[in-house]
Amino acid sequence: METWDAIRARRNVREFEDRSLAAEHLERILEAGRRAPSSRNWQPWDFILVTDREHLGELAKVSRSAGHVATSAATIALVLPRSENAGARDRAQYDVGQATMAMLIAAADLGIGSGHAAVADQDRARSALGFPEDRYAAYLIDLGYPADRPLKPIRNPNRRPFDEVVHGGRW
Ligand SMILES: Cc1cc2nc3c(=O)[nH]c(=O)nc-3n(C[C@H](O)[C@H](O)[C@H](O)COP(=O)(O)O)c2cc1C
Numbered sequence: 809m810e811t812w813d814a815i816r817a818r819r820n821v822r823e824f825e826d827r828s829l830a831a832e833h834l835e836r837i838l839e840a841g842r843r844a845p846s847s848r849n850w851q852p853w854d855f856i857l858v859t860d861r862e863h864l865g866e867l868a869k870v871s872r873s874a875g876h877v878a879t880s881a882a883t884i885a886l887v888l889p890r891s892e893n894a895g896a897r898d899r900a901q902y903d904v905g906q907a908t909m910a911m912l913i914a915a916a917d918l919g920i921g922s923g924h925a926a927v928a929d930q931d932r933a934r935s936a937l938g939f940p941e942d943r944y945a946a947y948l949i950d951l952g953y954p955a956d957r958p959l960k961p962i963r964n965p966n967r968r969p970f971d972e973v974v975h976g977g978r979w
Pocket residue numbers: 818819820821822871873874923924925926927
């Protein structure tokens with residue numbers, strides 16, 4: 809897909825075909841995240857890739873809004889360092905957002921659907937994923953071929969109008 813088409817085709821997919829993803833496609837998506845920019849290039853993230861069906865089912869229990877993880881072909885947990893420093897926490901959130909978006913666009917480029925899930929229960933996430941005490945699972949990104957309809961550029965996205973969002977020169 810062209811980059812511009814991939815940007816316009818990406819949407820949250822919450823129903824997936826029962827079809828695995830090629831290892832090289834998963835590697836490309838993870839590599840897109842690894843290459844993301846971050847504050848002073850500190851790369852605060854670790855990515856945990858889960859593809860086992862039973863393991864995905866366990867992961868889907870980390871929040872009430874993560875049910876779709878259970879039927880994904882693969883899910884990437886985005887793990888960040890805990891910090892007492894509010895500035896560092898803000899930077900890590902911004903950075904992981906950039907890594908996320910790079911992965912979502914790389915996935916869309918391959919026709920692979922993606923979704924987000926917040927993580928409410930950190931104890932459950934830690935027990936499923938085994939990350940250390942000084943880290944937390946910021947989000948889950950689930951992946952798979954969309955079961956509802958293939959990805960294609962969305963003509964009228966559900967977004968605030970361009971002229972309301974974009975300010976020329978001053979607010
Ligand atoms: C930080 C963040 C957290 C999100 N958490 C969830 C979630 O827990 N469960 C879910 O189904 N979708 C989640 N989403 C997806 C958003 O609801 C979705 O991106 C938004 O409604 C726009 O829809 P679109 O992605 O299809 O364009 C999350 C998105 C973001 C950016």
